[in-house]
Amino acid sequence: MTALRDSPEVTARRTRRARRYSTRDVVVLVIGLGIAVLVDLAVVWGPTLASVALSGTDWNGISELRWIGGDNYRDLTTEYPPFWTAVRNNVLWLGFLGLVATPFGLLCAVLLDRRLRMSRFYQSALYMPVVLSLAVVGFIAQLVYSQDYGVLNAVTGMNTDWLGDPSINIWVVMVAAAWRHVGYVMIIYLAGLKAVDPALKEAAAIDGASERQAFFRVVFPVLRPINVIVLVITVIEALRAFDIVYAINKGRNGLELLSVLVTENIVGEASRIGFGSAIAVVLLVISLGFIVTYLTQVFKEGR
Amino acid sequence: MTQRPPMPHRAVSPMSHRMAPPMSHRAAPPVSRRTMLRGSLLGAAAFGVPAILAGCSNPAEQAAPGGTASAGGGTVTLGSNASDEVPKKSLETVVKSFTQAQVKINTVDHNTFQENINRYLRGTPDDAFTWFAGYRMQFFAEQGLAVDISDVWQEIGGDYTPAFKAASTGADGKQYFVPFTYYPWAVFYRKSLWREKGYEIPKTLDEFTALSREMKADGLIPIAFADKDGWPAMGTFDIVNMRTNGYDFHISLMAGKESWTDPRVKQVFETWRGLMEHHQTGANGRTWQEAAQSLQQKKTGMYLLGMFVAQQFPEDERDDLDFFAFPEINPQFGQDSVEAPIDGYMISAKAKNVEGAKQLLKHFAAASSQNIATGLDPGTLAASSKADTSGYSSLQKRGAELVSQAAHISQFLDRDTRPDFASTVMIPAFQRFIGEPDDIDALLKDIEAQKVNIFR
Numbered sequence: 001m002t003a004l005r006d007s008p009e010v011t012a013r014r015t016r017r018a019r020r021y022s023t024r025d026v027v028v029l030v031i032g033l034g035i036a037v038l039v040d041l042a043v044v045w046g047p048t049l050a051s052v053a054l055s056g057t058d059w060n061g062i063s064e065l066r067w068i069g070g071d072n073y074r075d076l077t078t079e080y081p082p083f084w085t086a087v088r089n090n091v092l093w094l095g096f097l098g099l100v101a102t103p104f105g106l107l108c109a110v111l112l113d114r115r116l117r118m119s120r121f122y123q124s125a126l127y128m129p130v131v132l133s134l135a136v137v138g139f140i141a142q143l144v145y146s147q148d149y150g151v152l153n154a155v156t157g158m159n160t161d162w163l164g165d166p167s168i169n170i171w172v173v174m175v176a177a178a179w180r181h182v183g184y185v186m187i188i189y190l191a192g193l194k195a196v197d198p199a200l201k202e203a204a205a206i207d208g209a210s211e212r213q214a215f216f217r218v219v220f221p222v223l224r225p226i227n228v229i230v231l232v233i234t235v236i237e238a239l240r241a242f243d244i245v246y247a248i249n250k251g252r253n254g255l256e257l258l259s260v261l262v263t264e265n266i267v268g269e270a271s272r273i274g275f276g277s278a279i280a281v282v283l284l285v286i287s288l289g290f291i292v293t294y295l296t297q298v299f300k301e302g303r
Numbered sequence: 304m305t306q307r308p309p310m311p312h313r314a315v316s317p318m319s320h321r322m323a324p325p326m327s328h329r330a331a332p333p334v335s336r337r338t339m340l341r342g343s344l345l346g347a348a349a350f351g352v353p354a355i356l357a358g359c360s361n362p363a364e365q366a367a368p369g370g371t372a373s374a375g376g377g378t379v380t381l382g383s384n385a386s387d388e389v390p391k392k393s394l395e396t397v398v399k400s401f402t403q404a405q406v407k408i409n410t411v412d413h414n415t416f417q418e419n420i421n422r423y424l425r426g427t428p429d430d431a432f433t434w435f436a437g438y439r440m441q442f443f444a445e446q447g448l449a450v451d452i453s454d455v456w457q458e459i460g461g462d463y464t465p466a467f468k469a470a471s472t473g474a475d476g477k478q479y480f481v482p483f484t485y486y487p488w489a490v491f492y493r494k495s496l497w498r499e500k501g502y503e504i505p506k507t508l509d510e511f512t513a514l515s516r517e518m519k520a521d522g523l524i525p526i527a528f529a530d531k532d533g534w535p536a537m538g539t540f541d542i543v544n545m546r547t548n549g550y551d552f553h554i555s556l557m558a559g560k561e562s563w564t565d566p567r568v569k570q571v572f573e574t575w576r577g578l579m580e581h582h583q584t585g586a587n588g589r590t591w592q593e594a595a596q597s598l599q600q601k602k603t604g605m606y607l608l609g610m611f612v613a614q615q616f617p618e619d620e621r622d623d624l625d626f627f628a629f630p631e632i633n634p635q636f637g638q639d640s641v642e643a644p645i646d647g648y649m650i651s652a653k654a655k656n657v658e659g660a661k662q663l664l665k666h667f668a669a670a671s672s673q674n675i676a677t678g679l680d681p682g683t684l685a686a687s688s689k690a691d692t693s694g695y696s697s698l699q700k701r702g703a704e705l706v707s708q709a710a711h712i713s714q715f716l717d718r719d720t721r722p723d724f725a726s727t728v729m730i731p732a733f734q735r736f737i738g739e740p741d742d743i744d745a746l747l748k749d750i751e752a753q754k755v756n757i758f759r
Contacts, residue, residue, distance in 0.1 A: 060421075061425075062425065166734075253587045253731070265727055
């Protein structure tokens, strides 16, 4: 520093910096940023770290805290049958929404964008489920799938136990969840498609591109920002899925999800808070995987 | 979970009756709004516990525990989970005749009450609160969250049978609970259907199986069955276990002292598996209300459930409903046990007006109070042996008779064992068994491994 003091360039830079941050600026900065940081620590990182810490105990909400190290994680993975079912279901959920529901939503958007007759009607019909909470979708699903009273069995004459058979119930529930997800994705893509400059499509057509080529080579790449948003939404929806299965059978018997297991263990009398926290940490780690990937992408672009 | 109670009347939406996940029956402690908020904030903020329940509390009547103060007299706050119309009215009527102090009832939705019982009792609980007898009461008494009321029992002890006293006694031999009402579990059927087909009440397992075959031949589904909510199958397990291995083994198994891989437990599942072919299939997708309706519609022949099954019968058909005790399996135990969950009241360790609360509990113990409740709420029976049974409906009379003949009264699986074990281990285990009844060994091994973790 000292050695540099005489360099005019450095002096100039320092002066400029000092001029830019007056005392008042600093105070404003500290208050503005400080509050945000504090709130962030208190409501996001505090509970997160607390969960991580609690996952190493066998606390039940009343007892003394007792450190048991990784025992919860060992029990979880080796002796708690619902855990792996839940992991599998979360992956299925993600796969189903990502590979089936989202592309289908895109397809609907593309078709509607071509101004079919009655496209307004289709659009509202597809979007309608989105205004329902997933818990309500869960109730509707029960009316459709109930073995004794459900519409599906009544109409088809089948006698399938759609919701009670653990080998099929996750699929029919995902269909119900997708029913809502498709509308959501469709509306976002529809907005994106409207914003695509028609000149691009025209240009592609003039260059001799088929309609399919025009879509995949021109329109779809232009939708990139929308794709990222939809991807994030899909991942979030898959990881936070909870209400629909909880409304149906409390997320048991084939409908286990990590979020349900966390609730099941933590909420309630005699709660297994330590054990439930361990499941929450697993969910956190999975989410972090997606979050980190996403942020890395975003930052890379920003640069 | 839960099972419970009964309140018979009210059409209960499937959800409300028993949704509580874990078990429990209907009770949730009374949580004032303040408590709820505090509880859930603490929970949520500090420990990352989902605060989803916070919104549910419904401090129905007056809220605050506050104002109390003086001993005896003054105001007593009472946390109640009687959020449904009939039980709520019944409680209000009973409390109205209590004159020694002012009572403030804080009613909370019963599932919410149960789910928040921990935070409720550690926060600012009411002086007295509704709860359940048995292990579930002991669990909280052991944590120092309830007041020892042995002195109250010196006065009221003569009104109760030893079985009720035992169900009110903590692990330390002191009493913490005053029984108010209860309701038995049994095998229900429609008299008219049975008369028409000439069915006889089975006394042994063999007769039971033979009867089931006969019903099947008549085009009926012999045994109605539902376990979507996870708790109803517990009733079947409990009774088969008590008939096979006796009450003492059952209680010790529930307390975590026996191994689930024990051949005696396996025998229970084997017997149950043998009966499974006579049960309604697809139980994991059916609610108990739907199963009860199939009984009412004469599609099924009989149904093992609590007396609250009557809720699903129209008023004018309730007289057609009757029941018998589950048949004998092991002659050593005959039919000496019955499952009859008891609901009652306790005093919280943080009570401000302990004297007043004790007076109130004595009032609840009085036969006259219990008669008011059983009159208004015909799905329940009075716990006091001094209660006047002349006003009972025929179903209530039969229920009282069944219980008085039993040497042992169990409380239901989720009340006889640790709540976390019942909800996170046993519910999935029974549903798995219903789905694949042949996989008993692996199932029992899994249960045992988890039991060891929970009871350590």
